[in-house]
Amino acid sequence: MIKHPPPRLPLQVSSLPDAASLVQGVAALMWIPQAALLAVAVQGLALGQGISAVQWPACGILLLGVLRAVCEAWGARRIFGHARGQLSALRAQTALALAAGSPLDRERAASGRAASVLAEQAEALVPYLVRYRPARWRATVVPVVILAVVASLSWVAAVVLLVAAPLIPLFMAIVGWRAKAASEAQMVEMGGMNAFLLDRLRGLATLRALDAVDAAAERLAQAAEALRERTMAVLRIAFLSSAVLELFSALGVAMVAAYVGFHLLGTLGFGAWGRQLSLGEGLFILLLAPAFFEPLRELSAVWHDRAAGEAALQALDALQRRALPLPGAQAPVASAATGAARAGSAPAVLIRDLHFAWPGEERKVFDGLDLRIAAGEHVALTGASGTGKTALLSLLAGLLPAAHGEISIGGVPLSDRTVGALRQRIAWMGQKPHVFAGSVESNVALGRAGVGTSQVAAAMRFASLETVAQAHPGVALGEGGIGLSGGEAVRLALARIAVHPHADLLLVDEPTAHLDTETAGQVADALLALARGKTLVVATHDPVLAARMNRLIRLDAEPADAALERAA
Numbered sequence: 110m111i112k113h114p115p116p117r118l119p120l121q122v123s124s125l126p127d128a129a130s131l132v133q134g135v136a137a138l139m140w141i142p143q144a145a146l147l148a149v150a151v152q153g154l155a156l157g158q159g160i161s162a163v164q165w166p167a168c169g170i171l172l173l174g175v176l177r178a179v180c181e182a183w184g185a186r187r188i189f190g191h192a193r194g195q196l197s198a199l200r201a202q203t204a205l206a207l208a209a210g211s212p213l214d215r216e217r218a219a220s221g222r223a224a225s226v227l228a229e230q231a232e233a234l235v236p237y238l239v240r241y242r243p244a245r246w247r248a249t250v251v252p253v254v255i256l257a258v259v260a261s262l263s264w265v266a267a268v269v270l271l272v273a274a275p276l277i278p279l280f281m282a283i284v285g286w287r288a289k290a291a292s293e294a295q296m297v298e299m300g301g302m303n304a305f306l307l308d309r310l311r312g313l314a315t316l317r318a319l320d321a322v323d324a325a326a327e328r329l330a331q332a333a334e335a336l337r338e339r340t341m342a343v344l345r346i347a348f349l350s351s352a353v354l355e356l357f358s359a360l361g362v363a364m365v366a367a368y369v370g371f372h373l374l375g376t377l378g379f380g381a382w383g384r385q386l387s388l389g390e391g392l393f394i395l396l397l398a399p400a401f402f403e404p405l406r407e408l409s410a411v412w413h414d415r416a417a418g419e420a421a422l423q424a425l426d427a428l429q430r431r432a433l434p435l436p437g438a439q440a441p442v443a444s445a446a447t448g449a450a451r452a453g454s455a456p457a458v459l460i461r462d463l464h465f466a467w468p469g470e471e472r473k474v475f476d477g478l479d480l481r482i483a484a485g486e487h488v489a490l491t492g493a494s495g496t497g498k499t500a501l502l503s504l505l506a507g508l509l510p511a512a513h514g515e516i517s518i519g520g521v522p523l524s525d526r527t528v529g530a531l532r533q534r535i536a537w538m539g540q541k542p543h544v545f546a547g548s549v550e551s552n553v554a555l556g557r558a559g560v561g562t563s564q565v566a567a568a569m570r571f572a573s574l575e576t577v578a579q580a581h582p583g584v585a586l587g588e589g590g591i592g593l594s595g596g597e598a599v600r601l602a603l604a605r606i607a608v609h610p611h612a613d614l615l616l617v618d619e620p621t622a623h624l625d626t627e628t629a630g631q632v633a634d635a636l637l638a639l640a641r642g643k644t645l646v647v648a649t650h651d652p653v654l655a656a657r658m659n660r661l662i663r664l665d666a667e668p669a670d671a672a673l674e675r676a677a
């Protein structure tokens with residue numbers, strides 16, 4: 110029995126400031142000595158010391174300026190590199206989690222949405238990590254240090270800063286809640302629109318044939334309009350948060366300036382720990398006041414990056430949710446050599462007490478199914494539509510996890526550990542083989558290891574594909590197999606199986622559906638030629654194909670003992 114994987118851990122980015130953020134914080138604090146030197150120079154000029162009062166402070170300011178620029182540049186480079194690394198890791202983790210879901214999971218994220226989240230929305234993590242996180246760290250450290258320095262000279266100026274400062278985070282928090290909700294809504298809208306667009310583009314032929322293009326275009330226009338409104342809402346909130354902050358920081362600086370001015374004029378003689386501030390000290394406080402608010406303003410400017418970054422993290426996290434895991438997805442992939450070593454003669458297939466129900470559904474597709482297929486036997490799975498032929502083939506191929514029961518292939522029980530190696534000896538042909546955009550050759554080879562041009566050419570000859578016009582070098586097929594007829598697409602799928610070197614269990618789903626009698630006959634001939642000496646399980650409604658198999662298994666047939674019971 111296939112075990113379900115352990116519960117997934119939520120996605121996280123490391124929360125501690127790294128060395129680069131620390132260096133950037135120190136760079137921001139360098140303004141304090143720079144302001145002090147500037148104040149000393151002005152004080153010297155005021156005392157009539159002339160150019161000599163300016164020379165050394167100017168050198169100091171310049172040196173500190175260069176040092177600050179170097180620190181900021183180094184920190185920014187490091188933070189950016191680190192952020193890209195973290196984003197790549199999160200993308201890889203999400204892509205792996207997506208790949209670890211069964212391809213038959215109905216609840217899988219729509220391809221358009223997954224692509225939109227992985228490619229576009231995930232990018233929002235870079236500004237979040239590069240701008241918001243360091244800004245948040247600077248906003249917690251720099252104002253505290255500046256406040257302490259200002260308080261050592263004037264407690265009144267410190268109190269003014271202290272009163273103005275908490276209003277900023279308070280308003281930002283209020284705005285931030287709205288920003289997060291707006292950002293999430295915008296991203297959902299964008300993902301939904303991408304999914305819709307991709308889906309409708311895939312079904313364009315159907316829409317065009319049934320004259321439903323206008324309706325789809327209208328829905329798309331509505332989705333674009335909704336996205337525009339959501340984007341404007343996010344921008345409005347971003348502007349609002351900046352405006353709130355600018356207002357409070359301007360008020361704070363103005364109040365400090367008013368106090369320092371009146372103090373120097375002697376009107377407000379208190380607030381400097383019982384002494385009178387000098388011109389230099391007053392100027393120093395004045396220069397520090399905007400620097401006190403600077404990190405908070407920076408934080409406000411990047412506040413919407415936080416909302417977008419957290420929404421992106423949640424979206425990446427949501428992509429990892431799955432109702433149906435892919436068996437063995439967590440186990441290492443077995444090499445072709447392992448598969449070859451295990452394959453000797455065609456395998457027998459044994460199914461014992463198999464139970465399976467789709468997630469969230471009461472009705473069981475299989476409720477204790479027992480089946481035995483001998484080594485090298487060719488069987489046809491038949492039964493009314495919906496009886497579970499495709500589901501059974503998928504369970505045998507390890508594409509679906511069984512709830513209970515045992516499947517063994519060539520004496521090896523199918524489990525998370527063995528499924529990778531067993532797939533090496535299974536050839537699968539689904540009901541709707543996917544044809545990728547590209548050449549016929551690349552569609553046959555599918556980039557599989559050990560599949561060279563000679564094998565591809567032989568497989569194409571076998572499936573009579575080399576006579577197809579689209580199989581000429583330099584001719585590429587369109588998305589979803591545009592350029593191939595239905596019969597040619599089936600032959601392409603047969604060529605894919607033919608090229609598989611180790612496959613000795615062929616699982617084939619309705620290969621002759623929708624084909625004319627002659628083509629269906631050719632496909633059946635090719636399939637039987639391919640299955641010589643191999644075990645073949647084919648799901649079919651085609652009585653002609655079924656008649657050519659060794660045995661027929663009706664999935665909707667009543668179990669023998671149940672029938673006996675009823676007769677009794």
Ligand SMILES: Nc1ncnc2c1ncn2[C@@H]1O[C@H](COP(=O)(O)OP(=O)(O)OP(=O)(O)O)[C@@H](O)[C@H]1O
Pocket residue numbers: 213214215467474492493494495496497498499500501648
């Ligand atoms: N991915 C899926 N998620 C949930 N239910 C599914 C899924 N695929 C199929 N089903 C349901 O499972 C049941 C068995 O489907 P399955 O495709 O195995 O039938 P089938 O015998 O192959 O039918 P057909 O002969 O029409 O191809 C059906 O009731 C179908 O609606």
